[in-house]
Amino acid sequence: MSKERRIIEIAPGTMSPGGRMTDRIESRGHRCPYCQGNGYLWQEDEWQERYKKECPICKGSGRLDAVITIEWKAGSNS
Structure with a gap:
């Protein structure tokens, strides 16, 4: 089975106080490993x-979507 391999570079963009502190990345159309992409199982x-x-x-679609959420927060002074 082949695997998809991507590199995600994480860096904060322009931010302002009270602004959005999260980023969201989506990767769509991955084959479901449980049903091998069929969308069903024989019973x-x-x-x-x-x-x-x-x-x-996968609820019958045979595909899965990945959603990655990055939450930005203040660093600690340690």
Whole structure:
């Protein structure tokens, strides 16, 4: 299985008192590892008949989105 590898450079931009202190980065369209991107899992009922059950992780889409939130706060004087 291949993996995506990115480098995120973190540096505070222009800020002002009372302004926004968070940044948000999104990465979309990653294949769901739980259902292998199918969006469903095979299950069997009480009569051993197979049926597709929606993946509880990706909710049937087969894809996951990553959301990274960076919160800026004052540093400590230690």
